Structures are given as C-alpha cells and as structure tokens.
Amino acid sequence: xxxxxxxxxxxxxxxxxxxxxxxxxxxxxxxxxxxxxxxxxxxxxxxxxxxxxxxxxxxxxxxxxxxxxxxxxxxxxxxxxxxxxxxxxxxxxxxxxxxxxxxxxxxxxxxxxxxx
Amino acid sequence: xxxxxxxxxxxxxxxxxxxxxxxxxxxxxxxxxxxxxxxxxxxxxxxxxxxxxxxxxxxxxxxxxxxxxxxxxxxxxxxxxxxxxxxxxxxxxxxxxxxxxxxxxxxxxxxxxxxx
Amino acid sequence: xxxxxxxxxxxxxxxxxxxxxxxxxxxxxxxxxxxxxxxxxxxxxxxxxxxxxxxxxxxxxxxxxxxxxxxxxxxxxxxxxxxxxxxxxxxxxxxxxxxxxxxxxxxxxxxxxxxx
Amino acid sequence: xxxxxxxxxxxxxxxxxxxxxxxxxxxxxxxxxxxxxxxxxxxxxxxxxxxxxxxxxxxxxxxxxxxxxxxxxxxxxxxxxxxxxxxxxxxxxxxxxxxxxxxxxxxxxxxxxxxx
Numbered sequence: 001x002x003x004x005x006x007x008x009x010x011x012x013x014x015x016x017x018x019x020x021x022x023x024x025x026x027x028x029x030x031x032x033x034x035x036x037x038x039x040x041x042x043x044x045x046x047x048x049x050x051x052x053x054x055x056x057x058x059x060x061x062x063x064x065x066x067x068x069x070x071x072x073x074x075x076x077x078x079x080x081x082x083x084x085x086x087x088x089x090x091x092x093x094x095x096x097x098x099x100x101x102x103x104x105x106x107x108x109x110x111x112x113x114x115x116x
Numbered sequence: 117x118x119x120x121x122x123x124x125x126x127x128x129x130x131x132x133x134x135x136x137x138x139x140x141x142x143x144x145x146x147x148x149x150x151x152x153x154x155x156x157x158x159x160x161x162x163x164x165x166x167x168x169x170x171x172x173x174x175x176x177x178x179x180x181x182x183x184x185x186x187x188x189x190x191x192x193x194x195x196x197x198x199x200x201x202x203x204x205x206x207x208x209x210x211x212x213x214x215x216x217x218x219x220x221x222x223x224x225x226x227x228x229x230x231x232x
Numbered sequence: 233x234x235x236x237x238x239x240x241x242x243x244x245x246x247x248x249x250x251x252x253x254x255x256x257x258x259x260x261x262x263x264x265x266x267x268x269x270x271x272x273x274x275x276x277x278x279x280x281x282x283x284x285x286x287x288x289x290x291x292x293x294x295x296x297x298x299x300x301x302x303x304x305x306x307x308x309x310x311x312x313x314x315x316x317x318x319x320x321x322x323x324x325x326x327x328x329x330x331x332x333x334x335x336x337x338x339x340x341x342x343x344x345x346x347x348x
Numbered sequence: 349x350x351x352x353x354x355x356x357x358x359x360x361x362x363x364x365x366x367x368x369x370x371x372x373x374x375x376x377x378x379x380x381x382x383x384x385x386x387x388x389x390x391x392x393x394x395x396x397x398x399x400x401x402x403x404x405x406x407x408x409x410x411x412x413x414x415x416x417x418x419x420x421x422x423x424x425x426x427x428x429x430x431x432x433x434x435x436x437x438x439x440x441x442x443x444x445x446x447x448x449x450x451x452x453x454x455x456x457x458x459x460x461x462x463x464x
Contacts, residue, residue, distance in 0.1 A: 004120025008203070011210050019217060020224040024395050027180075028161040028169035031154075032394040034187070035267060038147075038154040039387030045144040046380040047342035047372050050281070053144035056198065064143075065200050068191065069209035071150070072202045075187055082172065084181050086188045087124070093185035094127050101135060108136040110279035140279050148278040151383060155271030162264040163256050163458035165398070226395035236352025240435070243442050251449060252456040259412075260393040260401035263386075266419070270379075270386035277376040285376035288430065296375075297432050301441035303382070303423055304434045307416065314404065316413050318420045319356070325417035326359050333367060340368040 003087050005076050012077045030078040037074055041067035119203050121192050128193045146194040153190055157183035235319050237308050244309045262310040269306055273299035351435050353424050360425045378426040385422055389415035 016022055044064050045053050056064065079086045132138055160180050161169050172180065195202045248254055276296050277285050288296065311318045364370055392412050393401050404412065427434045 004203075008206055008210070015210070015213065018219050019222045021222075021226075023224075024226050026166035026169050027172070028164055028166050029394055031158045031161045031169075032264060032390060035151075035154040035158045036387050036391045036394060038151040038187075039384050042147045042151045042380060043384045045147045046377055046384060048144055050142035050144045053142050053147075054197070056143070061198060061200070064198065065205045066209060068195050068200055068202050069205035071154075071187070071191055072206045073209060075184065075191070076206075079184050081170070082177060082180065084177070084184055086184050087120075089181045089185035090124055090188045090192075093182060093189060094124070094131070097131065103134050106135045106137075108139075110137075110140050145278055148274060148380060152271050152275045152278060155268050158264060159268045162261055162268060236435075240438055240442070247442070247445065250451050251454045253454075253458075255456075256458050258398035258401050259404070260396055260398050263390045263393045263401075267383075267386040267390045270383040270419075274379045274383045277379045280376055282374035282376045285374050285379075286429070288375070293430060293432070296430065297437045298441060300423065300427050300432055300434050301437035303386075303419070304438045305441060307419055307423070308438075311416050313402070314409060314412065316409070316416055318416050319352075321413045321417035322356055322420045322424075325414060325421060326356070326363070329363065335366050338367045338369075340371075342369075342372050 003085055005087060008073065009076050009080050012073060013080065016077070025077065025081060027078060027081050030074055030081060034071065034074040034078055037067060037070040041071060119201055121203060124189065125192050125196050128189060129196065132193070141193065141197060143194060143197050146190055146197060150187065150190040150194055153183060153186040157187060235317055237319060240305065241308050241312050244305060245312065248309070257309065257313060259310060259313050262306055262313060266303065266306040266310055269299060269302040273303060351433055353435060356421065357424050357428050360421060361428065364425070373425065373429060375426060375429050378422055378429060382419065382422040382426055385415060385418040389419060 016025055041064065044060060044067070075086060079089075132141055157180065160176060160183070191202060195205075248257055273296065276292060276299070307318060311321075364373055389412065392408060392415070423434060427437075
C-alpha cells in the first residue's frame with residue numbers, strides 16, 4: 001500500500017544505491033545517525049529560553065529547518081531498512097496515547113508525562 | 117498547501133489542545149523530547165552487532181516501531197510549532213545532498229561522510 | 233601516572249572482565265551507551281522550566297544522581313578502551329576554552345556560545 | 349569532603365563566574381549541553397565498524413579526546429549546580445551494578461543488558 005513518504009523513501013534508496021552505501025546503512029548505524037542529527041537540532045535550542053525558542057530569528061529557523069530535514073530523512077531510511085511504515089506506526093501510537101493520557105487526568109499537568 | 121503529514125499534525129494539535137499542553141510544547145522542550153525519543157530508539161541497537169541489527173527479532177522490531185512512531189510524532193509537532201514543512205525541507209535537503217556527495221567521489225566510501 | 237579516576241576505571245575493568253563483556257565494549261558501542269545515558273539524564277528535565285530544574289524535588293534529584301553516575305561510568309570505560317586520560321584532556325580543554333571565550337567578549341552573552 | 353574532581357569543578361565555577369554565565373547554566377540547559385556533547389562524541393563512531401572503533405587513527409583519537417573532555421566538563425558543571433558528587437554517585441552505582449548483574453547470570457551475554 002502506498003504511503004505519503006514513499007517518494008522520499010525511494011529517493012533515499014536510489015541515493016544510497018548509486019553510492020554503494022547500503023553497506024554502511026545497517027539499522028544500528030542509521031539509528032546512531034538519527035540520534036546525532038536530533039542532537040544537532042537540539043543544539044540550536046540549548047542556550048535559548050523557552051520564549052526565545054518560540055520566536056526564532058530567520059537564520060536560526062533556516063538552520064533548524066535543515067536539521068529537521070536530516071532527522072526525517074534518516075528516520076525514513078531506518079524505517080525502510082527495517083520494513084516499518086512510520087506513518088502507520090504513528091497513527092497507531094496516537095490511538096495508544098489517547099488511552100494513556102486521558103483528557104481529564106492529563107489536563108494542564110506535565111506530571112508523569114515523560115513522553116508522548 | 118496540504119502535505120501528507122497534515123492529518124498527523126492536526127491530530128497532534130487537537131491532542132495537545134484538549135490537554136492544555138501547548139504551555140509545555142515550546143520548541144526548546146519539543147527538541148529535547150525528540151532527542152530523548154531518538155535515544156530510546158538507539159538503545160535497542162547499542163549491544164547488537166550490525167548484522168543482528170539487520171535481522172531483528174519480532175519483539176525488538178515491535179519496540180523499535182513504537183520508538184520510530186514517537187520520533188515522527190515529536191518531529192511533526194516541533195515543525196508545526198515552528199511553521200516548518202518537514203516534507204518540503206527534506207526534498208530540498210535531498211537536492212543539496214546530491215551536490216554535496218557526487219556519485220563519483222562518494223562511491224563506496226564513508227570518508228568525510230559524517231552526515232547525509 | 234596515577235589519576236583520580238583510576239579506582240573507578242579499575243573497578244570497571246574487573247566488572248567487565250568477570251562477565252566476559254569486553255567483547256561488547258567496543259568504543260563504538262560504549263559511545264552509544266554513553267549517549268543513551270546522557271539522554272536518560274536529559275529526560276528528567278524535558279518538561280521542567282529552568283527555574284524548576286534549579287530546585288529539584290528529592291526523588292528527582294536521586295534519579296538524576298544515578299544517571300550522572302551512569303554517564304561518568306561509561307565515560308571512564310570508553311576513555312579506558314581508547315587509552316585516553318579524561319582528567320588530563322579536561323584540563324587541556326579548559327586552557328583552550330579560556331582562549332576561545334575571552335572574558336571581555338563572552339561576558340553575559342550566549343551568542344555564538346554553542347558549546348564550552 | 350574534598351573529591352578528585354574539585355579542581356576542575358572550581359575552575360569551571362571561576363570560568364562561568366568571570367563570564368556571567370551562571371544565568372545560562374541552569375541544570376536543564378546543562379543537561380542539554382551534556383547530551384549534545386555526547387552526540388558529538390558518538391558522531392565520530394557512527395560509520396565505523398566496531399573493529400575500526402577499537403583502532404582509531406591519531407587524528408580521530410585526538411578529536412574524540414576533546415569530546416570526552418567536553419562531556420566530563422559539562423558533567424562536573426551539572427553535578428555542581430545540583431550539589432551532587434559524581435564520584436560518590438558512581439561508587440554507589442557500581443555496588444548496585446554488582447547486584448543487578450550477577451556474574452553467573454550475566455557472563456558472556458548482552459541479553460537484558462540494556463544499561464550498566
């Protein structure tokens with residue numbers, strides 16, 4: 001079944017294949033790369049206040065945009081190597097989250113709320 | 117312009133709004149959460165060989181699938197708070213990557229290849 | 233030359249040796265484990281305000297204390313596998329930092345200050 | 349009671365104080381910086397095989413050495429802001445680890461061994 005991320009997935013396959021990079025793209029290595037890119041994204045925010053992070057300057061926003069792209073690309077590539085559909089997984093997780101965080105208990109509190 | 121991630125983006129908006137969680141969802145905090153989820157994903161691979169990581173057991177694959185979902189959800193949420201379209205950003209990054217890693221120079225080598 | 237972290241280093245060597253874990257303790261894997269532990273530490277702070285993070289509750293402080301221990305232990309173990317003395321490296325880095333961040337330019341600003 | 353990391357802790361205090369950086373050094377921000385530095389360390393290993401990571405070239409080892417220094421410095425700074433003694437915490441953790449991973453059960457297996 002086609003999914004909305006198929007075009008990027010296919011581009012990444014062709015990109016890696018043309019460079020003979022499948023040998024480096026084990027799930028272990030891709031999970032490392034994904035984590036490293038997430039930290040590069042995080043780095044842009046580490047000395048900002050929360051208020052500043054809600055109102056980025058244009059150059060910072062452009063840099064953050066590129067890191068978001070890197071995270072998404074590695075996520076799609078990793079999921080592809082594992083045969084996982086990230087969109088379907090996310091939809092299922094949203095259903096689980098609705099149960100895990102009932103509105104009446106979760107409203108306005110971050111207590112016990114350590115992850116979505 | 118509608119994008120393929122709009123349905124998840126809208127679900128996440130409604131989810132946060134119903135719980136009054138926008139106050140916690142500053143880009144700074146969401147970038148932290150994204151990084152933490154990427155590490156939870158990484159944790160599943162840390163003691164595996166690369167070969168083992170290419171052939172996960174079913175229970176490990178299911179756990180990894182849920183972490184992939186978490187990373188995608190926080191990425192969509194973070195991008196939304198910043199007004200960034202992750203799909204468009206990823207397509208642009210692929211064009212930049214084609215230039216940065218010319219096939220004839222990048223073929224079969226991970227040298228200087230520290231990130232996509 | 234003996235260093236202040238030698239006792240922990242030696243304990244970690246004996247610990248790994250008794251369990252035949254040197255086979256898993258490649259620098260690559262230890263760097264992953266260190267990064268994962270740093271994220272577990274980070275997780276405790278992700279939904280706190282900066283003010284709250286300066287005034288942790290006792291149970292949170294105890295949990296953070298254990299994560300700090302984990303990070304230090306993996307750092308010592310990784311450095312040992314690479315033949316690196318972390319204390320000497322840190323002293324040298326402090327000298328470099330004094331030059332990189334001159335007091336008169338760095339005073340009161342986090343601009344360009346993306347890392348120590 | 350004096351600990352082996354006191355000299356670095358005191359240097360870091362003086363360094364931050366001279367630059368008026370205590371305002372940026374909330375535990376939340378320092379935990380982010382520590383995590384970012386751990387990922388910069390990880391980045392050096394992401395495309396290496398485990399065997400390659402056990403036998404780094406000189407330039408790579410020097411770069412890794414500096415990242416190890418950064419991680420240690422932020423760890424000391426974070427612990428100081430929280431009033432935590434990292435050495436004492438690590439010694440206690442080693443005692444807990446001896447119990448958690450009995451030699452006869454943990455020998456030669458990374459199963460269930462997701463963290464020290």
